[in-house]
């Protein structure tokens with residue numbers, strides 16, 4: 241193994257793993273990732289059986305980021321040849337004149353399929 245790398249990423253949670261993966265796959269960089277625990281450990285924020293993935297944000301830039309992130313997860317699933325997360329529906333509750341009134345306006349893509 242080389243002792244010289246283009247980049248060193250500290251922490252192999254979701255963020256560090258994604259950074260290392262894209263540095264390597266997209267930019268062709270040699271990357272060393274340093275993790276204090278074993279890979280896939282249960283001590284970080286990335287561990288857990290469920291996460292909310294939503295397209296509803298007050299600022300369109302976040303909606304765009306979420307859409308791109310969803311595409312990146314789908315790319316990763318194709319590259320791995322396995323399903324990495326199971327998509328389920330969701331329900332948002334709130335007063336008619338509250339922030340959720342803007343839900344459809346703020347939502348793009350899959351989240352815009354809400355009835356009504």
Ligand SMILES: Cc1cc2nc3c(=O)[nH]c(=O)nc-3n(C[C@H](O)[C@H](O)[C@H](O)COP(=O)(O)OP(=O)(O)OC[C@H]3O[C@@H](n4cnc5c(N)ncnc54)[C@H](O)[C@@H]3O)c2cc1C
Nearest residue numbers: 250251252253254255256274275276277284285286291292
């Ligand atoms: C209970 C919970 C529920 C959440 N729910 C949601 C949700 O529904 N939707 C959503 O989008 N987000 C959710 N989040 C947030 C999301 O999970 C985190 O933002 C994301 O996992 C953070 O990833 P990370 O790689 O930054 O951190 P981590 O997964 O914590 O990874 C950091 C890694 O760095 C390692 N590390 C730290 N210091 C060192 C060091 N000095 N040397 C070597 N290694 C080191 C750690 O061991 C760890 O593996 C939730 C978080 C929690 C805790």
